[in-house]
Amino acid sequence: MYSPRPRFKFNTIGLFTSNNKATVDFYTKAFGFTTDWDGIQPNVEMMLGDMRIILYPRSDFEQMVSYKFQYPMGLNGTVELAFDVPSYADVDKEYQHALRHGAISVLPPTTEPWGQRTCYVADLDGNLIEIGSFTIEQNNH
Structure with a gap:
């Protein structure tokens, strides 16, 4: 059976960071991403046209999922x-x-x-x- 819509739409890359502020500064200055991040929340959404990157601190992610990762x-x-x-x-x-x-x-x-x-x-x-x-x-x- 033909489905006109795909099951999934790939729209975001998530990066786990060691320093959100430094990473935000890098992607905004080096590539022109924009964000309305308040500098406090652990989750950062950055946009460049239709591209979206989400940043999240490694330590916060490990606490959220109760698992220690090897980076x-x-x-x-x-x-x-x-x-x-x-x-x-x-x-x-x-x-x-x-x-x-x-x-x-x-x-x-x-x-x-x-x-x-x-x-x-x-x-x-x-x-x-x-x-x-x-x-x-x-x-x-």
């Missing part, structure tokens, strides 16, 4: 946030912008054999962020 130390190679930008030049520009706002460099901008220019940085908790494009030049007509 990756250093860089977290289990998942990435991927941002698509309009052109190769934008990959380089956004990489430098992210570094100026506290990102950790993982892979500088590189043009891959499959035609993508990509780079990787990490946020303050070691979460990987990819910035990439398949467009060599942006048309400004």
